[in-house]
Amino acid sequence: MSIEAELKARVGDPQTVRAGLASRADVTQAVYHDxxxxxxxxxxxxxxxxxxxxxxxxQDSVRHLLTFKAPAVDEASGSKPEFETEVADPEAVAAILEGLGYRPALTFSKRCENFEFEHDGHPMLATLVTVPEIEGTFLEVETVVEQEDGLSAALDAVRGVLHELGINDDDLTTELYTDAVKRSRGA
Structure with missing residues (x-):
């Protein structure tokens, strides 16, 4: 079982954070349609x-992913077990999900700047995120662990990256984009 060890923060100074991330890795610009x-x-x-x-x-590709996340195993960070696979035909997968009784509950897009690097022996993905319906810029930093007993050390490494970028614990949030988008739409 893979667990996504992730922390998310509101960013007060996106330019400074972007520069700090750019000193670690090249950026990949992406739009996620969820x-x-x-x-x-x-x-x-x-x-x-x-x-x-x-x-x-x-700029170079289009990929489709199906993801299931189980409930959080760490309430403070919101870190969840995650199961993900690439999808060749998203329309077929959507039809399968609907045939199984699932219905689209929420659709939105987010603009992402992805930076991949290593920190304290952990592969990291740091993403600056903006969502049109939500005010501000967010920073997600994540790594993946295979066992729950590795989660604490992984979150310490993630927290280390955040602190090096000038993000402190007061900036952290566990609010889900889905909840914020629903609230902005009055749902």
Whole structure:
């Protein structure tokens, strides 16, 4: 089981953070188009689970991913077990999900600047994120661990990256983009 060890923060000075990340790695610009699926009446999403079909567009490629996230194993960070696979035919996957009783619950896009590097022996993905419906810029820093007993050390490494970029613990947030987008749309 893979666990996404991730922390997310609101960024007050995106230019400084961007420069700090650019000193570590080249940037890949991407637009993520996400559709989250839910089942009516059974509390699937409200139970902390996520089922998402994502299209990632970069200058060089278009990829599709199906992701399932189980409820958080660490409430302070919101880190969740994650299962993800690349999808060749997103329309077929959408039809399969709907045939199984899932319905699109929320669709939105986000603009991402991705930076991949290593820190304290962990491969890191740092992403500056803007979502049109949400005010501000966010920074997500994540790595993946295979066992829950490695989560604490991985989160310490993630926190180290954030601190080096001038992000402190007061800037951290566990609010989900899905919740913020729903609130902005009045849903």
């Amino acid at each position: 559709t989250y699926y839910d089942r009516a009446g059974d509390g699937f999403m409200s139970g902390g689970r996520e089922l998402r079909l994502r299209t990632i567009e970069t």
